[in-house]
Amino acid sequence: xxxxxxxxxxxxxxxxxxxxxxxxxxxxxxxxxxxxxxxxxxxxxxxxxxxxxxxxxxxxxxxxxxxxxxxxxxxxxxxxxxxxxxxxxxxxxxxxxxxxxxxxxxxxxxxxxxxxxxxxxxxxxxxxxxxxxxxxxxxxxxxxxxxxxxxxxxxxxxxxxxxxxxxxxxxxxxxxxxxxxxxxxxxxxxxxxxxxxxxxxxxxxxxxxxxxxxxxxxxxxxxxxxxxxxxxxxxxxxxxxxxxxxxxxxxxxxxxxxxxxxxxxxxxxxxxxxxxxxxxxxxxxxxxxxxxxxxx
Amino acid sequence: xxxxxxxxxxxxxxxxxxxxxxxxxxxxxxxxxxxxxxxxxxxxxxxxxxxxxxxxxxxxxxxxxxxxxxxxxxxxxxxxxxxxxxxxxxxxxxxxxxxxxxxxxxxxxxxxxxxxxxxxxxxxxxxxxxxxxxxxxxxxxxxxxxxxxxxxxxxxxxxxxxxxxxxxxxxxxxxxxxxxxxxxxxxxxxxxxxxxxxxxxxxxxxxxxxxxxxxxxxxxxxxxxxxxxxxxxxxxxxxxxxxxxxxxxxxxxxxxxxxxxxxxxxxxxxxxxxxxxxxxxxxxxxxxxxxxxxxxxxxxxxxxxxxxxxxxxxxxxxxx
Numbered sequence: 180x181x182x183x184x185x186x187x188x189x190x191x192x193x194x195x196x197x198x199x200x201x202x203x204x205x206x207x208x209x210x211x212x213x214x215x216x217x218x219x220x221x222x223x224x225x226x227x228x229x230x231x232x233x234x235x236x237x238x239x240x241x242x243x244x245x246x247x248x249x250x251x252x253x254x255x256x257x258x259x260x261x262x263x264x265x266x267x268x269x270x271x272x273x274x275x276x277x278x279x280x281x282x283x284x285x286x287x288x289x290x291x292x293x294x295x296x297x298x299x300x301x302x303x304x305x306x307x308x309x310x311x312x313x314x315x316x317x318x319x320x321x322x323x324x325x326x327x328x329x330x331x332x333x334x335x336x337x338x339x340x341x342x343x344x345x346x347x348x349x350x351x352x353x354x355x356x357x358x359x360x361x362x363x364x365x366x367x368x369x370x371x372x373x374x375x376x377x378x379x380x381x382x383x384x385x386x387x388x389x390x391x392x393x394x395x396x397x398x399x400x401x402x403x404x405x406x407x408x409x410x411x412x413x414x415x416x417x418x419x420x421x422x423x424x425x426x427x428x429x430x431x432x433x434x435x436x437x438x439x440x441x442x443x444x445x446x447x448x449x450x451x452x453x454x455x456x457x458x459x460x461x462x463x464x465x466x467x468x469x470x471x472x473x474x475x
Numbered sequence: 476x477x478x479x480x481x482x483x484x485x486x487x488x489x490x491x492x493x494x495x496x497x498x499x500x501x502x503x504x505x506x507x508x509x510x511x512x513x514x515x516x517x518x519x520x521x522x523x524x525x526x527x528x529x530x531x532x533x534x535x536x537x538x539x540x541x542x543x544x545x546x547x548x549x550x551x552x553x554x555x556x557x558x559x560x561x562x563x564x565x566x567x568x569x570x571x572x573x574x575x576x577x578x579x580x581x582x583x584x585x586x587x588x589x590x591x592x593x594x595x596x597x598x599x600x601x602x603x604x605x606x607x608x609x610x611x612x613x614x615x616x617x618x619x620x621x622x623x624x625x626x627x628x629x630x631x632x633x634x635x636x637x638x639x640x641x642x643x644x645x646x647x648x649x650x651x652x653x654x655x656x657x658x659x660x661x662x663x664x665x666x667x668x669x670x671x672x673x674x675x676x677x678x679x680x681x682x683x684x685x686x687x688x689x690x691x692x693x694x695x696x697x698x699x700x701x702x703x704x705x706x707x708x709x710x711x712x713x714x715x716x717x718x719x720x721x722x723x724x725x726x727x728x729x730x731x732x733x734x735x736x737x738x739x740x741x742x743x744x745x746x747x748x749x750x751x752x753x754x755x756x757x758x759x760x761x762x763x764x765x766x767x768x769x770x771x772x773x774x775x776x777x778x779x780x781x782x783x784x785x786x787x788x789x790x791x792x793x794x795x
Contacts, residue, residue: 312493315767317725319732320747324498324763327751328505404618408733411620412748427621431737434628446621454616461612 207466213459220455224270233261235268236419244433247440254440256426257433262444265421269445272333272415272422273452276406277399280337284344285395291345292352293379297360306349313346322405326414333416336409340402351394355387362386389467396463400456407449423449476779483775494767495547499540502756502763509556509754530556547764553757557750562761566743570765572644573742576734577727579658580665584673585720587666592677593709599682607674614671619730623664623737630660642739661738665730669723673716680712687711714784721777725770 204211223230233239233251239259247254253262291310295303313321325339359365360383368378409415410424418425423445430441511518514526527533531542543553552562595607631641639660645653684690685708693703732744739745743762750758 308489308493311490312497315490315494315771316497316763317728317766317770319729320763320766323732323747323751324501324759327759328501328503330505400616404616407618408620411618411733412736413752424618424620427618427624431624434624435632437628437632439628442621442624446618446625449618449621450613450616453618454613457612457616 203466207462209458209462210466213455213462216451216455217459220270220274220452223267224274227267227271231261231264231267233264235260235265235421244436244438253444254438256430256441257438262426262440265426266423266444266448269421269423269426270448270452272410272420273403273406273449276333276337276340276415277402277452277456280340280402280406281344281395281399283338283341284348284398285391287341288345288348289352289384289391292349292354293356293383295349296353296356297375297379297383303353307353310346310349313342314350316343318343318401319405319408322409323412323414326409331414331417333422336406336415339409340405343405344398344402347394347398348391351390352387355390356383359383359386393460393464393467396456396460400453400460403449403452403456476783479782480775480779483778487771487775491768491771494771495544495764496540498760498763498767499543502760503536503539505754509756543760552761552764555750555758556755557753557758562757565746565758566761566765569741569743569746572740573728573731573735573744575647576658576661576665576731576740576742577724579662580669580727580730581720581723583662583666584670584723585716587670588673588677588716589709592674593681593704595674596678596681596685597704607678611671611674614667614674617667619664619668620733620737622667623661623734626660626664627737642737644740657738661734661740664734664737665727668730669726672723672726673720676716677712680714680716681708684708684712714781717777717780717784721773721780724773728766728770 204214237260239255242251242255242259243257245251245255245259251261251263253266255261256265291306295306316324322336322339322343325342326335329335329338356379365378365382368382373382406415406422407424407427410422411428413425413428415425416422418429426445427442427449430438430445433441510523510527510530510532514523518526524533531539534542546553550563552566554561555565558565591607595604598604626639627641630639631637638656640653640657641660643657645657647654690703690707693707694700698706728744731742732748734740735742735745736748743765747759747762750762
């Protein structure tokens with residue numbers, strides 16, 4: 180009786196989502212550092228009403244211009260308001276401006292880029308000229324012009340920074356779409372009659388999402404910095420509501436009296452928030468870019 | 476090359492046209508009425524109408540735009556509502572101040588970026604490299620207006636001797652020494668953010684170049700390491716750096732707006748910031764227009780320089 184070689188069946192278990200994430204994080208430890216920093220920031224913003232030891236806008240003249248102490252970790256301002264509490268509440272403004280303005284830029288910019296890259300022709304030509312016109316402005320100059328025009332309010336700062344972010348997304352998306360559009364899987368989808376909007380959303384978008392996620396993270400860093408700059412110039416949220424940029428601007432008058440703590444809290448807070456998003460953006464780029472991944 | 480530059484200049488015209496429309500619309504959608512700012516206290520309707528006609532705001536928007544554009548192309552950007560000074564004149568008066576600040580900032584930024592970036596790339600993954608890359612990331616993340624205030628605090632109130640005055644401006648022609656001393660702190664403030672970007676670009680460009688075959692050949696020929704780096708590596712690595720410096724012009728203009736405000740420097744950035752609260756349309760329009768056009772022209776200059784520096788890029792292909 181001849182021996183029959185039976186096929187060996189090895190059951191390969193597909194790695195679960197949790198183990199995939201764990202593997203991804205193990206390979207990219209900087210993502211963990213960035214993630215932890217981001218979590219702390221979000222926690223501070225979300226729970227500011229519970230963490231803040233004092234009311235950020237309540238005037239308490241008896242405690243005015245106190246240096247940092249156990250009672251007031253970051254000191255008090257000229258109206259006796261606790262700087263630490265104002266920094267915590269200010270994080271809500273900065274992060275919400277960052278997230279909402281980046282969402283505006285993302286939605287509009289990615290839509291324009293997808294349509295321009297996929298449809299091409301006249302739409303592409305016209306859309307890209309408008310994008311070129313937006314790119315012709317230095318970003319902060321445009322944001323200042325829009326906010327100055329719409330009025331100094333937090334919502335207008337969000338719109339202004341969102342508009343400024345549009346060209347970056349549109350250009351990036353268009354470029355990525357042009358690279359993916361000629362792929363075989365897109366041709367196959369077209370051949371079987373998949374409608375264009377579905378090709379864009381279900382076939383192209385997931386393939387260009389990595390680059391957009393990186394761009395969104397770095398754009399959030401810019402948005403926080405831009406909001407702080409607008410607030411510093413008096414174009415963001417108005418007093419007495421706490422805002423990092425506005426608080427630094429307000430503290431200028433006490434600089435000569437060496438009341439450095441009034442600006443130190445919001446200044447360091449801006450730095451940590453922007454640093455977190457820049458750090459996370461860099462780590463994401465390294466983790467998601469296959470060329471950088473290979474070079475290690 | 477002339478054809479390429481002319482073609483690029485022609486392509487700039489429709490974009491510049493869209494830019495002017497954008498500026499005009501942005502400024503005019505402001506909710507307040509600037510006439511009320513200039514009509515005095517409790518103005519009667521006749522005064523309001525007279526001021527509106529005087530400022531040219533009684534005409535339909537397209538007519539106002541056409542009038543503004545036709546004058547703007549002749550170099551007349553109107554008169555300030557506030558001071559009645561010609562906007563072109565106000566900008567020309569202040570432009571050299573902003574230009575001087577920008578040049579000083581670029582010089583600081585590029586010199587330090589070349590020096591530290593090269594050391595960082597040569598000593599890749601060393602302690603020096605680690606410190607440099609960390610400082611770079613910190614520099615990008617630091618708000619320049621806070622840095623400006625810290626520098627003022629440090630040099631005005633902590634460091635004795637008032638080496639660098641905390642603000643103000645002295646024209647170079649009046650007192651060159653005082654002009655330069657007053658320029659140091661604002662220039663460092665503007666330069667910091669762009670230094671971080673330039674440094675990162677120098678380092679990564681050099682690392683790319685270090686892996687090229689011609690570097691191995693240069694070393695195999697027995698060239699001294701310094702010659703290999705300066706003549707072969709830096710020369711090639713600088714090409715993308717030129718692009719980055721060009722892009723930095725926008726950042727310099729942005730930085731100047733904030734920095735001039737902090738340091739009381741009479742440049743065009745401060746002019747715009749002072750005009751915003753009083754809705755001085757012509758001034759804001761003029762400054763934004765000049766900023767956008769300077770940015771566009773500097774981008775063009777960089778593209779031309781880039782094609783000139785890198786023989787692999789033909790002017791034909793660069794047009795695309």
